[in-house]
Amino acid sequence: MALASNALSGGLSDVPPWAMNLLAIVLLLGAVALMVRRLPNLPLGHSPEFIRRRRWNWVPLGLAYAFLYMGRYNLTVAKVALGDRMTKEDFGTIFFWGTLVYGLSFVVNGPLTDRLGGRKTMLFATGGAALANVLMGLAITDGSPLSTLPMVPLMSGLYALNMYFQSFGAVSIVKVNAHWFHVRERGTFGGIFGILIALGIYFAYDWSQIIVDHAPLPLVFHAPALLLVIMLALTAVFVRDTPSEAGFNDFDPMDASSGSDGKRLPVFTVAAMMLKNPVVVTIACIEFCSGYLRQAIMQWGKIFAAETGSKTDFVPANWGLLLCVAGICGGMFAGVISDHIFQSRRGPAAGILYAIMLLGSVAMVFLLGNPALGWLLVFMSLAIIGVHGMLSGTASMDFGGRHNVGVAVGLIDGMVYLGTAAQALVLGELLPSDKVAQRSAENWSTWPLLMLPVALVGFALTLKIWNAKPASRAGVH
Numbered sequence: 001m002a003l004a005s006n007a008l009s010g011g012l013s014d015v016p017p018w019a020m021n022l023l024a025i026v027l028l029l030g031a032v033a034l035m036v037r038r039l040p041n042l043p044l045g046h047s048p049e050f051i052r053r054r055r056w057n058w059v060p061l062g063l064a065y066a067f068l069y070m071g072r073y074n075l076t077v078a079k080v081a082l083g084d085r086m087t088k089e090d091f092g093t094i095f096f097w098g099t100l101v102y103g104l105s106f107v108v109n110g111p112l113t114d115r116l117g118g119r120k121t122m123l124f125a126t127g128g129a130a131l132a133n134v135l136m137g138l139a140i141t142d143g144s145p146l147s148t149l150p151m152v153p154l155m156s157g158l159y160a161l162n163m164y165f166q167s168f169g170a171v172s173i174v175k176v177n178a179h180w181f182h183v184r185e186r187g188t189f190g191g192i193f194g195i196l197i198a199l200g201i202y203f204a205y206d207w208s209q210i211i212v213d214h215a216p217l218p219l220v221f222h223a224p225a226l227l228l229v230i231m232l233a234l235t236a237v238f239v240r241d242t243p244s245e246a247g248f249n250d251f252d253p254m255d256a257s258s259g260s261d262g263k264r265l266p267v268f269t270v271a272a273m274m275l276k277n278p279v280v281v282t283i284a285c286i287e288f289c290s291g292y293l294r295q296a297i298m299q300w301g302k303i304f305a306a307e308t309g310s311k312t313d314f315v316p317a318n319w320g321l322l323l324c325v326a327g328i329c330g331g332m333f334a335g336v337i338s339d340h341i342f343q344s345r346r347g348p349a350a351g352i353l354y355a356i357m358l359l360g361s362v363a364m365v366f367l368l369g370n371p372a373l374g375w376l377l378v379f380m381s382l383a384i385i386g387v388h389g390m391l392s393g394t395a396s397m398d399f400g401g402r403h404n405v406g407v408a409v410g411l412i413d414g415m416v417y418l419g420t421a422a423q424a425l426v427l428g429e430l431l432p433s434d435k436v437a438q439r440s441a442e443n444w445s446t447w448p449l450l451m452l453p454v455a456l457v458g459f460a461l462t463l464k465i466w467n468a469k470p471a472s473r474a475g476v477h
Contacts, residue, residue, distance in 0.1 A: 053246050054180050060238045061118075061173050062196045064126050064231035068169045069200020070207065071133045071224035075159060076299055077208040078220050080306050082140065088303065088438075090152050092428020095299070096421050098159035099291075103418035105167035110410020113168065117241040118175035118406075121168040123232055128165025130228040132158055137221035163417075170392060170413045175406050179242045179250065184344055197385055198327020201298065205320025274408055279468045282461055283391050284415040286350065289458030290391070291419025293357060294384045296451050298323060300427055301377045304447070307438045308369075315374030322378045323385075330386030338390060345469055349390050351462035356383035358455040364448035369441030387458075392416060426450060 046054075075098075079091040086094075113121045136158045139146040146154065173196075203224075211220045240246040274280050305316035315322060334349040342348040360380040367373040392413045430446050432438040 050243070050248050053248065054243075056238050057180060057240060057246065058173075058177055060231065060234040061122060061176060063199075064122055064228070064235050065169050065173050066196050066200035066203060067224060067227045067231055068125060068129055068166055069197065070203035071129050071162065071221075071228055072166050073201065073204035073298070074133075074208045074220050074224060075136075076302060077205060077212055078140070078217065080303065081212045081217055081220070085140075086151060086155075088431070088433060089428060090155075092424050093152055094155045094159050096424040096428070097156040098163040099295075099417045099421035099424060101160040102163040102167045103414045103416075103421055105164050106171070106407075106410030106414030109167050110171055110407040110414075112406070113171045113175050113410070114406035118172035119235065119239045119241050121175075122172035122235050122239065125165050125168035125172060126228045126232040126235065128168075129162055130225040130232070132162035132165060133221040133225040133228070136162065137218035137225070140221075141218045167410075167414070167417075171406050171409050174392075174409045176239065176241055182251070184339065195328045195331050195389075197389060198324040198331065201327060201385075202320040202324030205302065205323065206318065207320070209320070274411055279465055280408060280411065282465050284412050286354075286458050286461045286465075287388070287391055287412050288415040288419040288422075289454050289461070290384055290388050291416035292423040292454050293419075293451055293458070294381075294388060294416075295420045296423045296427060296447070296454075297377050297381055297384065299424075300431065300447065301374075304441075304444060305374070308441050308444070309439065310371075310374075313371065313374060315378060323381050326378045326382035327385035327389075330382035330384075331389040333382075334386035334390040343469075345467065346390050347462055347465035347468055350387045351459065351466060353383040353387045353390075354455065354459040354462050356380065357387075358452075358459050361448050361452040361455045364451070365445070368444055368448070388416065423450075 075091075075095065079086050109121070135146065136155065138144045139149070139151075139154050139158060141147055207223075208220050211223055242250055244250045302311075302316060302319050305311045305313065305319075310316055330353065334353060337352070338344060338346055338349040357380055360376055360383070363376055364373065367376055392409060427447070427450060430450060432443045437443045
């Protein structure tokens with residue numbers, strides 16, 4: 001992939017492409033090394049054998065989740081490569097229907113995950129998403145029977161099918177890890193969750209771009225389908241829902257399920273409990289804002305660069321990798337300060353990161369057309385990926401409890417994608433569509449203005465949960 005860059009300064013334009021590739025790899029390895037060295041060790045009595053087995057449990061599960069991201073956001077890379085075959089309005093429509101289905105699927109998939117366990121539903125996620133990606137690849141393959149059908153309704157339906165199965169992913173990984181992580185170490189897991197999101201974004205954007213540049217376009221869908229099939233097999237072999245299923249003693253993680261008798265409550269009873277919990281509802285509303293803002297940056301940042309003629313600059317050319325580094329740093333920052341500075345409270349970490357989003361949205365107004373805009377978007381991605389990992393990946397476990405976490409994370413993550421659907425509809429309609437107008441960065445002034453009020457609302461909501469911590473039924477905090 002050509003990585004020529006004049007984005008930061010004139011000096012970078014003289015750096016050869018191989019050096020830009022090396023710099024990008026060094027950034028990624030440096031971020032991963034920093035994450036590994038800074039993972040905190042809490043004295044919770046876990047044996048070394050337990051820690052090793054837990055790692056074998058969450059690594060395959062986590063990689064499966066990351067490759068689900070690759071099979072989700074490859075659509076953005078495909079849209080750019082398809083050109084006039086998929087206009088910006090077409091992309092907004094397709095993405096809207098997919099994310100709407102994802103956001104509403106929690107009504108079914110959250111309770112289903114609580115009943116069946118996260119291992120089985122991750123198998124559904126990887127298998128179903130693999131099938132949907134195969135079909136999307138066929139839809140853009142010349143000569144395929146599917147390629148003769150109208151693009152927008154066909155891809156909307158296939159992407160919606162993909163996103164239905166994708167919606168099992170977050171619910172499954174959180175459901176499994178709720179049994180394996182104590183509440184005092186879940187901030188760290190929230191950081192890991194953010195890292196998995198970041199790796200998935202890297203796979204989706206940079207690996208997909210390499211495929212588009214050097215292979216037939218349908219492989220942008222078929223390659224993640226193959227990887228998902230491999231992850232399905234690894235999940236089946238290594239992942240277990242609880243420590244006892246892997247030969248260890250179960251333990252009380254001291255979350256909202258602590259002190260309960262462990263009996264499964266009726267779905268509507270659990271849903272009513274979640275909707276009556278003001279902290280859960282507030283987190284869900286924050287995550288609606290997070291979904292809107294995350295994709296307003298990640299999806300439209302790459303499209304903005306392509307349409308304004310800056311896609312070969314360093315940041316757009318390394319979009320996935322830089323978002324990956326940002327996500328790793330944001331996830332670990334949020335996790336460490338939550339567990340070690342704020343006594344495992346999630347609100348303060350989310351509030352600090354939302355303050356960055358708010359200030360970043362203001363700064364965007366003044367940086368449109370400036371090479372520094374790309375780096376600002378990366379920094380804002382650090383903040384919003386950190387929030388998502390902290391709330392969807394951690395707070396959902398804390399306040400839902402391990403017995404009901406499927407419903408809780410389904411509600412919270414569902415709101416993320418309802419927010420994503422909202423931004424796809426709003427930005428798809430209001431950003432410049434005229435081919436001449438969209439080439440000028442000045443005509444994109446509505447972009448940050450459509451983000452600013454959402455960032456303000458999200459920040460205000462984080463203040464409402466600043467002191468919130470889960471209370472067990474036994475009264476343990």
